[in-house]
Amino acid sequence: MKIVVLGGGESGVGAAYLAMKKGLDVFLSDKGIIKDEYKAILTENNIEFEEGNHDEERILQADWIIKSPGIPKKADLIVRINEKGIRLSSEIEFASEFTSAKIIAVTGSNGKTTTTSLIYHILKNDNMNVGLGGNIGKSFAKQVADENHEYYVLEVSSFQLDDIQNFRPYISLLLNLSQDHLDQYNYNYEEYALAKFRIAENQENDNFFIYNRDDEMSLNLLERLEIKAKKLPFSLKEKVKPGAYADEDKIYVKMQDHFSMKIDELSLIGKHNIANSLAASLAGKILNITSESIRNSLMTFQAVEHRLELVTEVDGVKYINDSKATNVNAAYYALESMKGPTVWIVGGVDKGNDYTEIEDLVKRKVSAIICLGLDNEKIINFFQGKKDHIYDTSSMEEAIKISRSVAQKGDTVLLSPCCASFDLFNSYEDRGDQFKKEVLQKVTI
Structure with a gap:
């Protein structure tokens, strides 16, 4: 049986490794560049792979294709795989x-x-x-x-x-x-x-x-x-x-x-x-x-990193990292759990968000909105006239600088973005890490 794995990240390399251990004929293909740590696993175990390219002819000869969840199902290659009737599975x-x-x-x-x-x-x-x-x-x-x-x-x-x-x-x-x-x-x-x-x-x-x-x-x-x-x-x-x-x-x-x-x-x-x-x-x-x-x-139980994670409290202001909140509903839960006035950092890649779900919570709990993204127009337009203090920023450094200037004793600065991170950051983890780094640098000066 010919196994092809699409994607050379954690799940893809794991799937290729399992296929190798089970004695299956396996080939891994990643259109991007594979991280050194994963490349080492592939090389050490003699798993054939390519990066920076998809050899479609070889891929379409597979009996079973394992797809990284990060590859959109509408991608041309996935469409062709489905047209050929090749079994297409996730790592799980x-x-x-x-x-x-x-x-x-x-x-x-x-x-x-x-x-x-x-x-x-x-x-x-x-x-x-x-x-x-x-x-x-x-x-x-x-x-x-x-x-x-x-x-x-x-x-x-x-x-x-x-x-x-x-x-x-x-x-x-x-x-x-x-x-x-x-x-x-x-x-x-x-x-x-x-x-x-x-x-x-x-x-x-x-x-x-x-x-x-x-x-x-x-x-x-x-x-x-x-x-x-x-x-x-x-x-x-x-x-x-x-x-x-x-x-x-x-x-x-x-x-x-x-x-x-x-x-x-x-x-x-x-x-x-x-x-x-x-x-x-x-x-x-x-x-x-x-x-x-x-x-x-x-x-x-200790709370998961990047999910309502208390970073620090300085001069009576709490800084909470909820970078994993990549949709409106997640931000709703975060805002709902805030006890006092909140300086809310929001923004990123919009996934078709409808902010009406959190409109009432924002009116009641948020003292200032700090938009963090390359294109904040949708958020600004929605909350314009509903909140007096809305700021447009395009870097974490700038967002934290403004947060520090507007937050008062008893307030919470909450990063709960509602959006994906890929306009300014590599991932929601990267966004959360940068938030923590800037907070810990700026609030301790």
Whole structure:
């Protein structure tokens, strides 16, 4: 069998490595330049590869093509692959064919990384043999090749789910749905939502599907879709049993046994993180982890970098890095969790954003808007006349300089951009790192 891997990043190199370990004929192609660390893995393992080019003739002779989630499905090469009827898979699909481990897969528009990391922490804290992968951490495929885990907790994007055929998690979680990546789904919200629901399409009645009962689009689609897995809801608005819910003071998980915990004991802040904790606790209970162990994990979990990360507090002003908030809904959760007046840094590559969702929150909580991007016109036009203080910047240094000048004691400076990072930065991580660097430089002068 001829395997071709498109993309020489973490997932692509991991997939090529797994193919090599399984004795398959594998070739990796990347139209860009492959990082030295990945090139070293390919070279050391005698995996043939090319960079700076796609040899289409060779690629189209493959029996099975593994595609990086970063390659758009509308790309000409992908269209030609589909026209030829060659099996096209994501790394998660490919790797799952070579492991009998139980997979816990997490998707949603927001909270994926936090919830995936939290579930991993719950399992690890209970001494379970577990790996962390997907859109986070080490390549899932490389772990399947080298490590013998009994469980894998995977963060899964809609782009990865677009390219599955047989992927079947033991537990799947769909945290929420909001309008994101619509440019890749013909600007059709339902098309994007259906891609997310593919996480459950191969599940059987001995599997579990955890979903958000407060999410309108999820409920609408659940009425139409046939999902065979046992459905378990979580909610911040109503009591559900079996399932998990919260009131003003506590979270509750109602399964075979009952578990409750005070909200102020949770290590994570914000309503959205209460929902994430409910979803993660349900997964823990399905895996028969004790209430005491789950409680301990929820109290000791450290927040994910670039997600509501407190950088520092100087002269009574807090600086929070939420660079991972690349859509409006994510920024909504961040703004909702702010306690006092907020200087909001927003902007980047717009993905079809509708700012009406956060308009009321911005009016109530934001004292100044600092736009950070090459083209801030859409944000400025939307909030013009609704906020007195709007600034147009095109560098992190400038954004932090203005933040420092306008923030007063008791305020929070929040980087929660609503947008992708690729106009000024290499990634949301790069954007967050630059924010932290500038904050720590400027506020300590």
